[in-house]
Amino acid sequence: MNSELNLYFDNAATSWPKPEPVYGAAERCLRGSWGNPGRSGHTRTLEADRLVYRARETLARFFHIADPGRIVFALNATDALNMAIKGLLEAGDHVLYTAMDHNSVLRPLGGLRRAGLISTTMIPCSPEGYPDLDFMERSFQRRTRLLVINHASNVLGTILPLKEMATAAHRHGVAVLVDASQSAGAVPVDLAAAPVDMLAFTGHKGLLGPPGTGGLYVRPGLDLKPWREGGTGSHSEMDLHPETMPERLEAGTLNSPGLAGLIEGIKFIEETGLDKIRAHEVTLRKRLRRKLEEIKGVTVYGPADDDRCTAVLSFTLEGVDCGELGYILESSFGIICRTGLHCAPLAHQAAGTFPQGTVRLSPGYFTSDKDVDYLAGAVAEISAFTRAR
Numbered sequence: 001m002n003s004e005l006n007l008y009f010d011n012a013a014t015s016w017p018k019p020e021p022v023y024g025a026a027e028r029c030l031r032g033s034w035g036n037p038g039r040s041g042h043t044r045t046l047e048a049d050r051l052v053y054r055a056r057e058t059l060a061r062f063f064h065i066a067d068p069g070r071i072v073f074a075l076n077a078t079d080a081l082n083m084a085i086k087g088l089l090e091a092g093d094h095v096l097y098t099a100m101d102h103n104s105v106l107r108p109l110g111g112l113r114r115a116g117l118i119s120t121t122m123i124p125c126s127p128e129g130y131p132d133l134d135f136m137e138r139s140f141q142r143r144t145r146l147l148v149i150n151h152a153s154n155v156l157g158t159i160l161p162l163k164e165m166a167t168a169a170h171r172h173g174v175a176v177l178v179d180a181s182q183s184a185g186a187v188p189v190d191l192a193a194a195p196v197d198m199l200a201f202t203g204h205k206g207l208l209g210p211p212g213t214g215g216l217y218v219r220p221g222l223d224l225k226p227w228r229e230g231g232t233g234s235h236s237e238m239d240l241h242p243e244t245m246p247e248r249l250e251a252g253t254l255n256s257p258g259l260a261g262l263i264e265g266i267k268f269i270e271e272t273g274l275d276k277i278r279a280h281e282v283t284l285r286k287r288l289r290r291k292l293e294e295i296k297g298v299t300v301y302g303p304a305d306d307d308r309c310t311a312v313l314s315f316t317l318e319g320v321d322c323g324e325l326g327y328i329l330e331s332s333f334g335i336i337c338r339t340g341l342h343c344a345p346l347a348h349q350a351a352g353t354f355p356q357g358t359v360r361l362s363p364g365y366f367t368s369d370k371d372v373d374y375l376a377g378a379v380a381e382i383s384a385f386t387r388a389r
Contacts, residue, residue, distance in 0.1 A: 005334025012362035080200035087224030129158030156302030157312030209262030291376035314358035
């Protein structure tokens with residue numbers, strides 16, 4: 001036992017550690033007393049303006065987006081998803097979503113549905129997290145306005161067939177919203193090749209940036225109602241929010257220090273190579289799954305094909321509540337992970353782990369084989385102790 005360790009297996013919640021330049025960029029921005037972007041003409045504000053535009057350019061390059069002005073900054077992916085859902089839908093619209101969706105989608109849709117404004121259909125998924133595409137095809141209706149796709153499950157790691165689902169939606173004239181919370185920075189996301197209308201992302205997970213960063217890509221020609229209204233630093237004489245993008249969907253002071261760090265997080269991914277990062281994380285998942293499956297009493301959930309997953313892996317241990325198991329792992333072994341339903345109850349229903357949930361492990365690029373072996377040894381020790389009681 002070594003409770004003094006700090007082995008971090010919760011990168012699906014937020015990545016840690018960040019690359020060192022991320023910390024430095026955010027600190028320099030704060031200490032440099034940069035101005036409020038767009039709020040004046042003095043040099044510090046102009047420097048902040050340039051930083052914000054560099055962040056848009058960096059994200060546009062990373063996601064293969066032609067026009068950086070179509071990227072709107074948000075607080076996080078949840079904020080961006082609300083922006084997309086509530087900005088697009090009108091009374092009477094119908095929405096398709098999957099059992100892999102997160103509460104950041106389920107709750108906005110549920111609120112609109114309970115208010116009598118929209119109707120919805122859930123596309124069921126297999127225990128491994130794959131959506132029933134035949135059911136999806138049969139579920140498009142005349143009033144279907146939107147298909148929401150969780151690109152990668154935060155419970156099972158399953159990567160959904162984005163291109164196939166989006167192509168089907170467009171065949172029916174339906175807009176596509178992609179939740180890239182778990183995929184951005186973990187797998188390639190090429191919007192020049194994928195038929196996507198909106199993409200929500202967060203900066204603090206796979207993109208290795210600070211919390212409080214994220215955004216929404218909106219394709220040209222698609223207009224959304226503003227999610228929030230207020231100061232933009234432009235058209236200040238008007239009592240209506242500006243119509244031009246990205247100001248149309250942005251209001252208030254942007255998180256300049258966070259965006260400075262996000263630029264460096266993406267720069268680290270590009271310089272390291274996303275293929276290299278992905279290969280390392282897939283190798284870790286394979287090693288982790290193989291070792292856990294050898295432990296008596298352990299059940300591992302999700303696809304056995306690690307190449308079709310992110311590094312996320314969920315498991316349970318017979319006879320031990322998952323919350324208790326997470327506590328033991330941290331208090332006795334210094335291992336940090338997440339337990340419970342992970343804000344995705346339908347995914348657990350599909351996997352057969354509702355309502356108790358799972359222990360979720362999500363190694364990252366800075367996780368080593370040695371870390372994985374130590375974790376597996378800890379679970380084996382807990383299993384042996386449990387069976388001996």
